[in-house]
Amino acid sequence: MNTKPRLSPDAAARRHRTHVIVAMTLYLVTLLICTKLLKATPPGALQITLALVPTLPVIWVMGSLYRFLMQADELQRRVHLEALAVAAGITAFFSLTYGFLEQFAGFPHIAAWWTFVLIDLVWGAYGCVLWCRYK
Numbered sequence: 001m002n003t004k005p006r007l008s009p010d011a012a013a014r015r016h017r018t019h020v021i022v023a024m025t026l027y028l029v030t031l032l033i034c035t036k037l038l039k040a041t042p043p044g045a046l047q048i049t050l051a052l053v054p055t056l057p058v059i060w061v062m063g064s065l066y067r068f069l070m071q072a073d074e075l076q077r078r079v080h081l082e083a084l085a086v087a088a089g090i091t092a093f094f095s096l097t098y099g100f101l102e103q104f105a106g107f108p109h110i111a112a113w114w115t116f117v118l119i120d121l122v123w124g125a126y127g128c129v130l131w132c133r134y135k
Contacts, residue, residue: 009073016068020061027057079130087123091115 031054041047101107
């Protein structure tokens, strides 16, 4: 039995926003420090560990997002999940299409981490479109 009081949707959104700001600040700090350290680190386990450290704050953001969606009202949940579904589809299509262009047409390689950026940008943009539609 869950005895914790449920947060209001506004309080849940504020908490999520705070978690994201703190986590992304931590992400930037760890990214800058690890990037600097990686230049002087020989290949091996330490280099792999340093390369993965900046992903830890991203896990925090994902957990915060999950908690936010579990506390959100039906409209908030619908908007975010619909926007995420559209973002995933567009990102998958772009990744597949550009992968073919890289493989068969000699286009330059794009690092895989850009898919994270693309999915977030499309998610945010389509979320704004949906919120405008529902207001």
